[in-house]
Amino acid sequence: MALVHLKFSFDGIPGASIPREWSHSGVVGSGDMEVLLTRREQNGRVNVTVCTPVSGFDRVWELVLRRFVAESGCGDLELEINDNNATPFVVGLRLRQALLEARGGEI
């Protein structure tokens, strides 16, 4: 099946990035995803690329990611997501866990 590549960009909070250069978390198991977070100073912007086998859900991705950025209060980040049929709940959960892990918190 052809993979779909999506790109999104959101306004985040300047300076609200992660302490390390980059951080990786998750596995691309069935119904799951992995995400690579990279620190990048860009006036708070959060850019996201998504690689997924599921087509036709661009708007859902945008809404899920927008909600994550708003609720987590992150910024100045590049996110690279490799998805394997994760549901919106799993995407939201993994992103929150990944951010927490990158910031050195407990999950």
Place this chain on the structure above:
Amino acid sequence: MQEMSTQTWNALRCDTAERLNAAAEILGDGKIVAAKDVTRLLEAVIHPGDKVNLEGNNQKQADFLAERLCRVNPKKVHGLHMVQSSIALDSHIKLFEKGIAEKIDFSYAGPQAGKLADAIQSGKVRLGDIHTYLELFGRYFIDLIPRVALVAAYQADRDGNLYTGSNTEDTPVIVEATKFKQGIVIAQVNEIVERVPRVDIPADWVDFVVPSPKPFYLEPLFTRDPALITESQILRAMMALKGIYAEYGVQTVNHGIGFDTAAIELLLPTYGEELGLKGKICSAFALNPHPTLIPAIESGWVKNIHCFGGELGMEQYVRERSDVFFIGPDGSPRSNRTYAQIAGHYAVDMFIGGTLQIDEDGNSSTATARRIAGFGGAPNMGCDPKGRRHASPAWLQCGEENGQREALVGRMPRGKRLVVQLQETFREKMAPGFVERLDAWNLMENAGLSIPPVMIYGDDLTHIVTEEGIAYLHRCRSIEERRAAIRAVAGFTPVGLKANPSETRLLRDRGIVKTPRDLGIDPARASRGLLAAQNVRDLVRWSGGLYQPPGKFKNW
């Protein structure tokens, strides 16, 4: 007077006697029939157009008799009207392909759901109605009375007394409906013994006994491997425990068979304990012996479980826990489905399960456009039993909160069953759990059904639990408000995207919608570490080795 004296009142009995004579001519006298003679027996006692009950339960299957019925000569035996609980085996469909049977009334068609839909569309099967179990059992005594019943038992003695053991299921209701209307009962048994451990069906209700070449097929339908439970299911289980079980003090429950309720069962000794709920919820179940209930039972949560059927591997565990399960004087359960369905319908305060699709009005269905799965027993539990007259705190509280009660019964106090759906907003492959139009409508059109097959109607549904929140639907005062509450928890599905944030805010203020945060639950805590058992092996350990899982669940 002349006319009255010629009236016959025993035509059925005479017809049965003729059929039994025909069988005796071929096979001689005696109840025990050899496997090789079964096809000829069936040809002798079944007439074209008969209503025939082929015992296909949720679990136990009269598979040998079904296979032999497929071998009768369609010139002799045809046009049969099958009346049976489950369409579970290939042979059940083959009867139609061979022109032996032409019509079916049933309840559940799990594994054969796709084939059944095809056979209906190609005109091979004429569909009667799709029922719930109790509804079908009721019709066995009114207008779907079997002329011949083909049933399954573990053992028979030489007189024909049957032992149906821990999988009695539907046998008593089928045999009684058939025999007491002068019909013919044929039983396949795994073995003939000198003395049965317990008489489940008396010999004089049984006409023929066939020792089957191999034991009847039994489906392990209720085993859920804890290793497959997801964080999303754990979150919903936490929300249900705090926002529903605790909120209403629900003591009497029926659980669905999915992983969501398995998660709840496995959270009782951990998260439930932490919430201080032991003794306050879940003391009695109408439920099959779910292996995932073992940790809660062993931790002293559960006082009583009445079962619809058995479960492979749970026999010894159940036997050793006679304070909890119903065990006969012989030491094994009986699991009469009719009684368990009655208990589930009238005597439990809550049904909680999962579904495939919920529409904007709260109607839910497991139907897809090309599979006729039927209902089974779930709707007998997943409804508000209108004949209920006894009160309990949970039932009264739910009725007290009913936003439409005054409009319906004025100031008269009336309780309400809690009917709860646990639903992830998207299932695997991004199939939305909330839809504008149920697939049941397409199925109705494809299969020529008279109405869309709805598992639980919106007016019976009181709560929906998704990862977004709990909607307390019965608290709504109008259908418009119910729709808004459903949208509010429907996440990013097409239905959820219609939600209006300010409307949702109002519903939260009024306690009609509660998010995990409103419930004081941190979704980050929803991890597998919270489960009392992580896998099947843990369940075996909890049971002290009494639970002996079937091979397919053993991976160590």
